[in-house]
Amino acid sequence: MGTLAPILKRQHMKRNIFILALLSTLTISLNAQTLKDEWVVCNNQGCKLLDPYFSDGVTMKWEGSCLNGKANGYGKLTKYKDGEYESTYEGDFQNGIREGKGKFSHKDGTVREGVFVAGQMTGKGTNTGENGQKYTGDFINYRQHGYGIVEFTNGSKFEGFCVADNMYTGKYTNYDGKITYMQKYYPVEKINEKSSGYKPEIGVRVTEYFDEKWNRCTQKDASFYRLVTYESDNKPKGVVKDFYISGQLQSEFTAVYLDYDDEGKNFHEGEATWYFQNGKIEQKRYYYNNKINGKNTFYFDNGQIAQESNYEHGVYNGLYQQWYKTGKPKITAYYEQGNLKIKTVLFHFF
Structure with missing residues (x-):
């Protein structure tokens, strides 16, 4: 992703x-x-x-x-x-x-x-x-x-x-x-958009390959691959799954629109989850109309929560927290419609 x-x-x-x-x-x-x-x-x-x-x-x-x-x-x-x-x-x-x-x-x-x-x-x-x-x-x-x-x-x-x-x-x-x-x-000065000419078959599951910068490429040059079924042009059906080239799941998400060459044009809808290469969750969030909405959580690779925040219409709204990898609290803050209202930084000496 x-x-x-x-x-x-x-x-x-x-x-x-x-x-x-x-x-x-x-x-x-x-x-x-x-x-x-x-x-x-x-x-x-x-x-x-x-x-x-x-x-x-x-x-x-x-x-x-x-x-x-x-x-x-x-x-x-x-x-x-x-x-x-x-x-x-x-x-x-x-x-x-x-x-x-x-x-x-x-x-x-x-x-x-x-x-x-x-x-x-x-x-x-x-x-x-x-x-x-x-x-x-x-x-x-x-x-x-x-x-x-x-x-x-x-x-x-x-x-x-x-x-x-x-x-x-x-x-x-x-x-x-x-x-x-x-x-x-x-x-x-000049628009230079990527255009691979990719045109997937509609209605069947296809495998797409990407390099380390998520540019479309051949299988031999790939760092990631994607399994997706398109029900119509640029419209995926069901859950889209990305994998590290090793076969380990990298992310899974749902979307209404997927551009074939520029992920910045994608329109996300629903839950999205990213994974570390060790299989543990790296991040989990929810999109509504292509904006983050609800809880947005980051994790360390040991499974400990690193950051948790709440979004409304794509902006911070509510409690924001960060933790050290040990699990001890690091930062606590509170937002109202994107505006920081309260912030507390906690120091721990190990």
């Missing part, structure tokens, strides 16, 4: 300022998406439907047909949070689940239109922000992920690949005509 390091690294300040400026202009509201699938009974007619982003205090009003107690066919769904308006969905339902074309309008003015599969917006679509900024392109699980075009209100435009709502690799044309190329979030 490749490196455990964060995708964004602190490099040259000038480059960081450039990227932060672009990312801040790209962001289109996610409207406080929550982390829970829940069957909700609409209070106006007792019809059930699945809300992929449920949170406590949510109520819904369904204006459409109901088949066997579940929303079915075209209709209008209005969502409220603690009695206040949140969003309106107009589109198709099948057996209580969004399926087919639909349009989401949020209270802040953001509008998303596209195709819904198993309750999630996936495939081609558009996202128009409250300020008129517009994205047209690929979506995965309601997020802008894949090739697309971002049109800014000042006339600037980005064309390329987005990862989980952020511009990743492509061409940024400023309103004055100046062109800047980006690769893996950073400005470059």
